[in-house]
Amino acid sequence: MNEFVIRTEELTKEQISDFFVSSDYEQAVIDKLKAPSPVLLVGSRGVGKSFLFKVCEIQLLNDFERLRILPVSLTFRKASLVKTSTPDQFQYWMLARICSELLRTLRKTGTITPIASGLGVLSGETASELSKTDYLVKEFEDSWRTPGKTIDITNLPTLDDFLDAVQDLCEELNILRIVLFIDEAAHVFLPQQQREFFTLFRDLRSPFIKCNAAVYPGVTVYGETFEPIHDAVRIDLVRNVNDPNYIANMKEMVLRQVRDSSLATRLSKNGQNFTLLAYAASGNPRYLLNSIAMAERMDSKSVNQVFREYYREKQWAEHTKLSDRFPGYKRFIDWGRDFLETNVIPELKTKNDDYLLNGNGKGTTFYFWVHNSAPHEVKEAFRILEYSGLVYEDAAGIRATRSEVGTRYMVNIGCLLAFEASPTATGLSIIRQADIRRMSEYGANQAVFKKIQGCVIGTETDVLKEHLRKNIDLLDLTDWQKQKMHEISINTIGELISAPEDRLKTAKYIADVRARTIRNAGIAAVCEYLLG
Known part of the structure; x- marks a missing residue:
């Protein structure tokens, strides 16, 4: 072994x-x-x-x-x-x-x-x-x-x-x-x-x-x-799975640690299964080495078992356990997992199935896009998902439908394929026919985002309370935006993030986009204190 x-x-x-x-x-x-x-x-x-x-x-x-x-x-x-x-x-x-x-x-x-x-x-x-x-x-x-x-x-x-x-x-x-x-x-x-x-x-x-x-x-x-x-x-540090040399480089990383000649033979004999696991690792060498060790026989049965145990169970469990380390982020951690498992991945799977079975669309996908003006709480949840290696930021400033600007993310390919009945049967087809333009899109005001809005303040520590009392003049806002907030008696960071966006819009010349921008600035300023 x-x-x-x-x-x-x-x-x-x-x-x-x-x-x-x-x-x-x-x-x-x-x-x-x-x-x-x-x-x-x-x-x-x-x-x-x-x-x-x-x-x-x-x-x-x-x-x-x-x-x-x-x-x-x-x-x-x-x-x-x-x-x-x-x-x-x-x-x-x-x-x-x-x-x-x-x-x-x-x-x-x-x-x-x-x-x-x-x-x-x-x-x-x-x-x-x-x-x-x-x-x-x-x-x-x-x-x-x-x-x-x-x-x-x-x-x-x-x-x-x-x-x-x-x-x-x-x-x-x-x-x-x-x-x-x-x-x-x-x-x-x-x-x-x-x-x-x-x-x-x-x-x-x-x-x-x-x-x-x-x-x-x-x-x-x-x-x-x-x-x-x-x-x-x-x-x-994100390795591009679309790089022409990606599979060769990942294979070389593994082979340089292989001391068992029989394993090297199995890797060569089951090249398609190795390629699938290399893509599933999404550029993470540790994921690849762990999955190769688990799928020692490298046949379809053992590789499918890796997807069930490693990508469908262990990875998600590790993410959820972060709540113990960062209790202030528990709601972000739980919401991020739920959003990925019940919204993003099922929608991507539906698109992939529809293409593979019915030929609808221009290809498969493992990408999704989120509007720049999405609530800041959503972006914080995605950052924790990135820490866990469940999603990766692919590109910022990407235009989507109606030329709206946002960030494109890639779902961990192993976690996506773990939802397949038999990853070894369909996985490579999904990967090789992927079209980045088929990404799922989530606008600024998705209903599912409302579940995470307003969760910034849970149990207030003394440090957090002190931070919430700080003046909004410290925030990364224009002088004009700060003036408009002071005009409606929103003077502290705590008052800003506690106020619903409708109240922010009572200020003259503050409409939907500006209200969201101002509120997000306040939330961004306080989020790091939740880690304490």
Whole structure:
């Protein structure tokens, strides 16, 4: 039996290099990770964010003598252990961790020399002693044992001192740039910690240092000071199933981990079934490896069983369990699953059946489209579905019927085909005859959307209450729109999102579209606080 390794943390550097399949798409992502601009690598679980970080790190280390770009890899997994009374403790701990890992990398690569004057600043000591920063990190991470303990941060550099020290190091050691690879950047943080992290991410910017962070869609809180569009290059890691080389690349990913020659033979013998599972994975290597392991025999019976157990049961159950982790998002999670299972997928299946059985239409489809002016609660639910890997944003700003503009999504192909009586009998026909123009469309005022509207405020935490009391002048609205809201005595974010759209339309010159836009801005501003 072949046991696949599905998590990057379990792989050695040699295995990562051996398993990496270099397609044009993957290498283009890696090149952006090497470039000077900070990057947010966004993707659902299992798409390969950590893996590409490691590949990039390995390439930079191998090419260090030529490029002089130093990669520093770190995680903040121990964030929950920091429990001190020190003001701004979390920021201090993160900065100490970065200093510690940078020093560790310099030692491992043999880059440190006696002339490197910046070392003393980073370590809190003279260049000959390199222990105080590591000790400070340990103190923070052991503080859960004695909550409230005050930690002496005298030797920790300020952010400005840190940036100056990095510049000194780079100039003295002939380093062009230091690149920080921060994996699972926000996944292990509390919402307030996420806000602090992205503030630091934004401030850690100079010609001599840049940050790359791997984040999940839908559950990442950026805060008010960090703007993903302006403060970083955002890369959505989604492999295109319509790429001519898609199947070949996915097959190569699997074959590089196959140690059982009989499995390789079965994959070759049952090529059609492998192709079906590759498409079902929708570009997610972890999904593919898991499904190949489950369908070890690779015959039609075992492959159909994968669709029933993995794509029809496990994937949905994993999505529903997110309510335990994000209780403030429970209604979004439940509504998103219900909308997908009872509206989107049945409608897509009807279109596909009608084409395959009766020849009606121009092809099959696994796409749907949602109007830009749909309630913001709907968009939040879709972001959680993206986190779970049940849907993928395919393209924004797409025109549909009557030239309306919206976003096109792709349903996880495995979840769609799981509704077929026999996926191995009809699956490839659906995939190969798909026409993107056959997407199902959901306008701004669908009746099913009303079920999710107004669910933003459930149990109000103290932090949420404080946020709801904030003035609407803080929102991303025009001065004219804010003025119109003040005219009808809507002054706070709480008042705005609690008011029905009909009340917003009592303001002069505010009709349907503007009312929805204004309300959505208020909901967008408060949604991230639900994660707390």
